[in-house]
Amino acid sequence: MVNCDIIHGDCIQILSTIPENSIDLIFTSPPYADQRRATYGGISPDKYVEWFLPAADQLLRVLKPTGTFVLNIKEKAVNGERSTYVLELILAMKKQGWLWTEEFIWHKKNCYPGKWSNRFRDAWERLLQFNKNRKFKMYQEAVMVPMGDWKHKRLSKLSETDKIRDTSKTVSGFGKNISHWLDRPKAYPSNVLHLATECSNKKHSAAFPEALPEWFIKLFTQEGDTVLDPFMGAGTTNIVANRMNRNSIGIEIVQEYCELVRQRLKPILQLPLLTQQYEIIRQKNCFEIH
Amino acid sequence: MVNCDIIHGDCIQILSTIPENSIDLIFTSPPYADQRRATYGGISPDKYVEWFLPAADQLLRVLKPTGTFVLNIKEKAVNGERSTYVLELILAMKKQGWLWTEEFIWHKKNCYPGKWSNRFRDAWERLLQFNKNRKFKMYQEAVMVPMGDWKHKRLSKLSETDKIRDTSKTVSGFGKNISHWLDRPKAYPSNVLHLATECSNKKHSAAFPEALPEWFIKLFTQEGDTVLDPFMGAGTTNIVANRMNRNSIGIEIVQEYCELVRQRLKPILQLPLLTQQYEIIRQKNCFEIH
DNA sequence: GTTCCGCATGAATCGATAG
């Protein structure tokens, strides 16, 4: 049975109680600068880096050497200009010892219509990947996507040169992979994710759709691993992790959110094991990414 | 008749001869750090900001107060980590006096193939928008795109609340917009562009597809305006600008490229006006963006 | 003439090998 700790309290204080090198994946979407002011007080863009760095330092401590930190964030436009605090944060985290290994783009397919005279709708967010080491765990096969028509065209008639390359190259060469393609009708994705935002039918509005943490949990963890969200909010990361048989820890300063997430988790945790397995399979099949 | 000046020489030196406040749009894709070494010598990531800033300073001078600078660039991964020189460049250009107004994402549908243990294929590039003032010229209607199924889905099932809002809100409210959508099958795009790179099977390989400068030329200029590309390369920006009845200036350090671009421009400039118009219309119809 | 299919090739990135 996997474990799910929902902890109420100050992020940095709680983080300091977590053992070092114990977390496989950190996935979080912290309050953006000047957003969610009602609940978090609103951190001004000027102060954002200063505010975030102590948490980043603790995250660096608790993450396993082979683990990954994925940070979902997007600076907004203020007075006609984009804030630069995210850029400054990346530079500052590098100085802390983080490696900035990749920047994924989340393309929000259905961002809400809107019109401004000086800009278009903002349809993307950053997913910044940080690591402690150049070698980290990545399970690429877990996020492979269905191939298009391409495969069938390509495989239907192997050219002579393909066959020549087949034999003339080394054993691990091109030809080998053709047989791989026959076996698996899937291809690796790129660093651009096309996901729709979720409808806000739920009582609490989640900052991101379930498919987002799901994708990264698949990519960077295995069953039984531990996922941490230090700015839990609606608990999407934890609920998805739980469904995927990963242990998870969620930290949240707002007591009410903790209660809501515990309520949402309860029915899942109480299900008999077989039903849970079924749930996991269903979810996997439903997962959509283009 | 529009004008097209292809100038051979050092970028900064030539820029200094251009009158201040004379350019409506700067669209360019400079050599990225450590790329295109054969032709440009390859600027190291460490030196990149230092190398680019003098040019950026001249560009700030020649751009009209209502003009726009669009910079196409993407940092690459070296030894498992992403370079940060682009982030540093944005911060440095702000100190120069530029406003960083927007970051568009170019999603490259046909990015370079490859497989690595620690990352997926890089399928996007940055299009950084800079301005001199908060007020700049933007012709949003020029880049409106055909609406997809989304419109029909959305309109076929109007909820009760939608209908209530229809009548209860102000004239410029949601309901008004719905009727607008019915009238015109076009929608404003977002800040994510989906374009394929152009294939190198053409006689001259361009770093970016024609649709890319075309989109920004439409968005930020009108006929008779002047477009500048200070790192011309294959001259895609200038050729597209010319076709769209915009004046253009291209600066290029490699003499041979200048000659090639002049050759490509010659037949267009010699066409009788009517044929040119036809050419422009054809191009518009071919333009594809999702 | 069309449509179909083979083929070459990139602003890529890593790891191994060589100097």
Added chain:
DNA sequence: ACTATCGATTCATGCGGAA
């Protein structure tokens, strides 16, 4: 140890020749 070059991977695109 550090840098330079080379080989391997693998996909959308457009050209050109074939059917």
